[in-house]
Amino acid sequence: MNKNDKIFVAGHRGLVGSAILKNLQDKGFTNIVTKRHKDLDLTHQQATADFFKTEKTDYVFLAAAKVGGIVANNTYRADFIYHNLMIQNNVIHQSYVSGVKKLLFLGSTCIYPKNADQPIKENSLLTDTLEYTNEPYAIAKIAGIKLCESYNLQYDTNFISVMPTNLYGPNDNFDLEKSHVLPALIRKIHLAKLLSENNWNLIREDLKKNPIEDISSESSKENILKILSKYGISTSPLRGDAQSAEGTVEIWGTGNPKREFLWSEDMADACVHIMQNIDFKDVVSSSFTDAKSNEKEIRNAHINIGTGVDISIKDLAILIKKVVGFKGDFVFNTDKPDGTMRKLTDVSKLHHLGWEHSVELQEGIEMMYEWYLDKK
Secondary structure: OOOOOOEEEEOOOOHHHHHHHHHHHHOOOOOEEOOOOOOOOOOOHHHHHHHHHHHOOOEEEEOOOOOOOHHHHHHOHHHHHHHHHHHHHHHHHHHHHOOOOEEEEEOOHHHOOOOOOOOEOHHHOOOOOOOHHHHHHHHHHHHHHHHHHHHHHHHOOOEEEEEEOEEEOOOOOOOOOOOOHHHHHHHHHHHHHHHHOOOHHHHHHHHHHOOEOOEOOOOOHHHHHHHHHHOOEEEOOOOOOOOOOOEEEEEEOOOOOEEOEEEHHHHHHHHHHHHHHOOHHHOOOEEEEOOOOOOEEEEOOOEEEOOOOOEEHHHHHHHHHHHHOOOOEEEEEOOOOOOOOEEOEOOHHHHHOOOOOOOOHHHHHHHHHHHHHHOO
């Protein structure tokens, strides 16, 4: 990938896409094409075909996707499978039609079975049942992996799939209905801190930047308190001589599930490294021989991207509490689902290909919280 090659970053305003765009720019790539959803709907087949025919891009980072946390995935099941399938099908096929040199498809580690052996190796794919709440999204991403593999095998394209672990970083989604666990916890704990301090100016400033449902900075205190309570943010009774009530934050489940987290800018660096240095032939991880036909079966050529280190949700909340400076309590709602109990990636293939992460979790949370406070 040369500095003057034309590169299309699909989904450049999202968490991953914006980090990839920044990484490319920092490395001196200048011929970068981006499109907002209002200007190019990648679920629209003809619009996508016209775009590729006109732009004639050399490289494609396919970071565009419909994403969300456990609540959104379980609630909008049809939306998640439909939109992601449409985006993938259109972009991958048109990349083939237009002769793109290399495409990087971004999936998710939710593709793996709920009870996969830990840490999860790439060859765990399709060996057991998926976790129910995000099954439609996972199936869409599995289809994307197989689409890339199939085009490579039939048409000799160079399409590579990467499966990032849970990501967080600048431009993350802090919508409490749709966000992932780490940004959701940062915002909930931040708001609980402000509530315990009776700091309504900053509460309203937060809601001005990020309204919650139909509640904004102009809403009444009563309505704001109701919506915060709905999302598990409230105050506990006054204790002793305390001048303000301590905030409480409800967390779904037991707090025992473990998750792995990767700073989004580390993820972007891994993606650019792979795009620059790795081809499909380098990542074919399994070649099985069918005894009946004596033909080789190529599977699981995707790459896990992560840290290889995980943390419990409870310990994650405690770490965020420390960074934010929150003095209240957590309430674990065990009537709510935990989801998969553990989802740690085996990153040995990634390390073998020459890349390792650099940002550890506490440092990342500190940078994330600072970014959130400075967000306009």
